[in-house]
Amino acid sequence: MANRINQLLSYWSDKRDSQAWVLATIIETDGSSYRKAGAMMMINDLGQYFGLLSGGCLESDIMRQARRCWDNLQNRIVEYDMREEEDLAWQLGIGCGGMVKILLQPVNASNLYLRLDELLNNIAKRKRVEYQQQVDELVPQNSLVPVSSIKATSKVGIKTHAGVNVFSQVLGPAPLIAVFGAGVDAMPVVAIAAELGWDVLLLDPRMGYAKPEHFPKANQIIREPFDNLSNASWLSEIDAALILTHNIKLDATALKLLQVSRAKYIGLLGPIHRTDRVLAHVAMDRDDLCKPLANPVGLRLGGELPESIALSMLSEVHAALEQTDGLSISNVLTPIIQNTQNEN
Known part of the structure; x- marks a missing residue:
């Protein structure tokens, strides 16, 4: 509904x-x-x-x-x-x-x-x-x-x-989230975001990616090189962005582009040591970023399937947009985790 x-x-x-x-x-x-x-x-x-x-x-x-x-x-x-x-x-x-x-x-x-x-x-x-x-x-x-x-x-x-x-x-309008990268793991990201009622902008310049039939819930698909998008109007409209191209060069270009955007949240998939390589590709370090970077991205929800990772990332985006801490309301997780560790 x-x-x-x-x-x-x-x-x-x-x-x-x-x-x-x-x-x-x-x-x-x-x-x-x-x-x-x-x-x-x-x-x-x-x-x-x-x-x-x-x-x-x-x-x-x-x-x-x-x-x-x-x-x-x-x-x-x-x-x-x-x-x-x-x-x-x-x-x-x-x-x-x-x-x-x-x-x-x-x-x-x-x-x-x-x-x-x-x-x-x-x-x-x-x-x-x-x-x-x-x-x-x-x-x-x-x-x-x-x-x-x-x-x-x-x-x-x-x-x-x-x-x-x-x-x-x-x-006002629903949150607008830009998803950079249209591989298989982006499918549940777009689907869950759309289920939340968010508008989704999907970007990937690579041939064979971002096929409309794989992303029926995306509001718009952009296949232009990220370098060509510095004057795009949507940069002043997006609320959040997730970068998951699995490509160092594309991730770096997307991250640099987003520094001039309106995004309140930017998440980059991958470990910290990989992010250092991403930043080096565009001659930047973390102090050069004018927007907070979530990396590694997501909340600790557990699970390794694409759907679990998508849920983790979007949960953190949701918390950021709603300006909450993303913590358990009941604190029931602490005794569950302790009991599990004791059993092991």
Whole structure:
């Protein structure tokens, strides 16, 4: 199931006038919840929903509540609270133990489609915008506000704007990852990244590599020599890059090229002593790198198959983009590892 906002809106856009739609947005949570404030779901009058606001336990009731929006064409606010035994959430068997407040909004031409078409156009152009949803039970009045890269991390939540309460969040395109090298081990990298909803740019100038039939989930395949790409527009758009050509010269050229990119994360496959050879090929050392280099690349997940290595690399990319440390949440791994070592 596609859950990113661009995926939801792309599906909705093709059918926006042939079906009745409701946009459901989590505007507040307290305690444990499956999704946090800002999560969105699209619902239509065929009983279909796209995206998730819970683990599947709330969706059927949200759809029932959404029908009231079609009756009066107004917003509706619903709350599910597992902290109170009298609340409907208990009857639904929700096990998170927290509160979730959801804003339901009908989507139609009379309310300018909640500005969702404009939002989709901005995302398609890889622009970030602040999306403001009026929090009341009146006729929807949503708006878009352009944001600079500095403001692109604005806090998600309810604020007062022009005298009314609005739920505000900055929305933008899916992460764009550049994968240098299109060998067999790049196949699961592209497939898993696409499953995450990321956009994937695959680059390899070599004959016989990067065949479209082997990489159906890649958004774009570039076969030009890396030396020719210094003025490519995508360099200012990528969020992360992985270098796995298994070729010293190509790796070196790719690494040098990425120093002028927007990438927040650059990962290079291979051991440290090999990286020294890569850098030497372009007369660079580690102090010359203006961006942090993940090498060896990936998290310690174990496994040696291409799929395991791909998961390891993309897990580290994911943690970097989400600005987290990638550690175990439960710390259950320590006793497991100790017990295994004792058995051996």
